[in-house]
Amino acid sequence: xxxxxxxxxxxxxxxxxxxxxxxxxxxxxxxxxxxxxxxxxxxxxxxxxxxxxxxxxxxxxxxxxxxxxxxxxxxxxxxxxxxxxxxxxxxxxxxxxxxxxxxxxxxxxxxxxxxxxxxxxxxxxxxxxxx
Amino acid sequence: xxxxxxxxxxxxxxxxxxxxxxxxxxxxxxxxxxxxxxxxxxxxxxxxxxxxxxxxxxxxxxxxxxxxxxxxxxxxxxxxxxxxxxxxxxxxxxxxxxxxxxxxxxxxxxxxxxxxxxxxxxxxxxxxxxxxxxxxxxxxxxxxxxxxxxxxxxxxxxxxxxxxxxxxxxxxxxxxxxxxxxxxxxxxxxxxxxxxxxxxxxxxxxxxxxxxxxxxxxxxxxxxxxxxxxxxxxxxxxxxxxxxxxxxxxxxxxxxxxxxxxxxxxxxxxxxxxxxxxxxxxxxxxxxxxxxxxxxxxxxxxxxxxxxxxxxxxxxxxxxxxxxxxxxxxxxxxxxxxxxxxxxxxxxxxxxxxxxxxxxxxxxxxxxxxxxxxxxxxxxxxxxxxxxxxxxxxxxxxxxxxxxxxxxxx
Numbered sequence: 001x002x003x004x005x006x007x008x009x010x011x012x013x014x015x016x017x018x019x020x021x022x023x024x025x026x027x028x029x030x031x032x033x034x035x036x037x038x039x040x041x042x043x044x045x046x047x048x049x050x051x052x053x054x055x056x057x058x059x060x061x062x063x064x065x066x067x068x069x070x071x072x073x074x075x076x077x078x079x080x081x082x083x084x085x086x087x088x089x090x091x092x093x094x095x096x097x098x099x100x101x102x103x104x105x106x107x108x109x110x111x112x113x114x115x116x117x118x119x120x121x122x123x124x125x126x127x128x129x130x131x
Numbered sequence: 132x133x134x135x136x137x138x139x140x141x142x143x144x145x146x147x148x149x150x151x152x153x154x155x156x157x158x159x160x161x162x163x164x165x166x167x168x169x170x171x172x173x174x175x176x177x178x179x180x181x182x183x184x185x186x187x188x189x190x191x192x193x194x195x196x197x198x199x200x201x202x203x204x205x206x207x208x209x210x211x212x213x214x215x216x217x218x219x220x221x222x223x224x225x226x227x228x229x230x231x232x233x234x235x236x237x238x239x240x241x242x243x244x245x246x247x248x249x250x251x252x253x254x255x256x257x258x259x260x261x262x263x264x265x266x267x268x269x270x271x272x273x274x275x276x277x278x279x280x281x282x283x284x285x286x287x288x289x290x291x292x293x294x295x296x297x298x299x300x301x302x303x304x305x306x307x308x309x310x311x312x313x314x315x316x317x318x319x320x321x322x323x324x325x326x327x328x329x330x331x332x333x334x335x336x337x338x339x340x341x342x343x344x345x346x347x348x349x350x351x352x353x354x355x356x357x358x359x360x361x362x363x364x365x366x367x368x369x370x371x372x373x374x375x376x377x378x379x380x381x382x383x384x385x386x387x388x389x390x391x392x393x394x395x396x397x398x399x400x401x402x403x404x405x406x407x408x409x410x411x412x413x414x415x416x417x418x419x420x421x422x423x424x425x426x427x428x429x430x431x432x433x434x435x436x437x438x439x440x441x442x443x444x445x446x447x448x449x450x451x452x453x454x455x456x457x458x459x460x461x462x463x464x465x466x467x468x469x470x471x472x473x474x475x476x477x478x479x480x481x482x483x484x485x486x487x488x489x490x491x492x493x494x495x496x497x498x499x500x501x502x503x504x505x506x507x508x509x510x511x512x513x514x515x516x517x518x519x520x521x522x523x524x525x526x527x528x529x530x531x532x533x534x535x536x537x538x539x540x541x
Contacts, residue, residue: 070191073280084399
């Protein structure tokens with residue numbers, strides 16, 4: 001009974017979502033991975049990929065997908081937010097879905113390198129200044 | 132797998148989905164009963180209209196609602212309701228009955244416990260009206276690199292509206308405050324996004340000294356009207372100049388504490404920043420964080436809207452507002468040469484303490500080309516806005532870097 005059956009669940013979600021029209025948030029267009037040739041899911045604005053169903057099932061119950069679309073982070077960064085939601089916001093143990101969700105989030109919503117006004121200083125060689 | 136678990140999974144079969152599809156549905160191993168991942172992601176063209184918000188407002192999230200104003204919408208001296216930003220942490224309460232709504236004051240440092248109806252508050256205490264600036268602690272978060280999580284506010288999570296209510300200190304004094312009182316904390320009637328009725332969404336507070344200031348209000352009206360649902364109807368705590376999350380909405384209880392209030396979102400990286408600057412993307416131990424109190428000095432250019440093209444030789448009028456948390460703004464300057472030179476502009480006094488201040492000026496550009504107007508406010512203590520992004524912090528608070536607009540002289 002480990003297998004997760006999502007198809008039916010998703011059909012119901014699509015049905016229910018079709019009751020309301022969704023426009024993707026401007027942030028959803030921001031730096032979406034080149035892989036996203038398959039386009040965006042009209043219900044959520046999330047990138048269409050094989051893990052999408054799982055992500056929709058696990059991540060859009062409490063809040064809008066826009067909470068996700070606004071964020072970009074590494075796998076560790078996403079995991080940190082998931083752990084935070086588990087600690088403080090009643091998010092359940094994702095079990096076997098966790099790596100699937102993390103694969104998706106880190107692939108399509110990974111960190112973006114962009115300079116805003118000034119690049120952060122990089123390649124800093126820390127040293128102790130004597131006297 | 133245990134029998135208990137199997138039963139639990141069985142219960143997961145959603146009846147509504149069942150009737151739609153006539154199929155057995157098992158969502159996932161660990162989703163609680165009653166949970167359905169229905170996407171009520173209702174961001175459609177009507178959302179802003181439904182919220183009675185200006186069409187040009189930006190929706191950052193529709194569940195919970197997080198909506199901000201582009202800078203040029205903040206041009207009014209007193210922010211109209213349809214241009215006030217919304218930062219909700221959970222779902223606003225439903226079916227509010229204004230007649231039975233009560234506010235309770237209690238806590239270990241309250242001398243007694245008292246409950247007031249709205250009518251009693253209005254009748255028993257003197258009423259005051261103040262213009263109060265409220266800014267989200269995360270306003271400007273989108274400027275941080277690496278990105279900080281949470282709503283990616285630009286400039287527009289700020290407003291200054293006119294609030295009417297009674298002084299919190301008058302109400303607290305009528306209940307009695309013990310000598311050991313340190314802090315107050317609030318509780319509101321909003322519900323947690325998970326749907327768990329026992330889970331508190333947000334319960335923050337301020338030191339007793341801030342609570343007892345003249346401008347600290349228990350408000351039932353804004354701009355002469357009932358407070359809109361999104362902004363805390365029917366009763367809201369108003370504590371200007373601090374992260375707006377201390378101005379609790381849908382207010383039903385205030386606790387007078389003998390220690391720093393330990394409610395939801397008073398800990399961790401919630402509205403807290405490291406005691407010392409850390410490198411971008413870095414970490415600090417939990418014990419090295421402080422709660423954000425007064426917001427830093429900041430300003431916004433509300434006219435013209437960025438992207439204006441003007442004819443060579445023409446004079447451009449500019450205006451906006453400036454504010455500085457608990458303090459007053461003492462000087463306002465603009466630069467049209469990327470901060471190389473600054474010119475002082477005229478700055479009005481605040482209408483009352485904790486109101487934002489209006490500034491205006493005119494500029495001439497030396498020749499055709501692309502310009503940026505940068506705006507810089509300095510507070511009464513001589514502290515000015517930085518030109519670049521200030522100290523990075525994990526949750527992306529307190530970005531008060533100068534606002535910039537683009538101008539083309541053609």
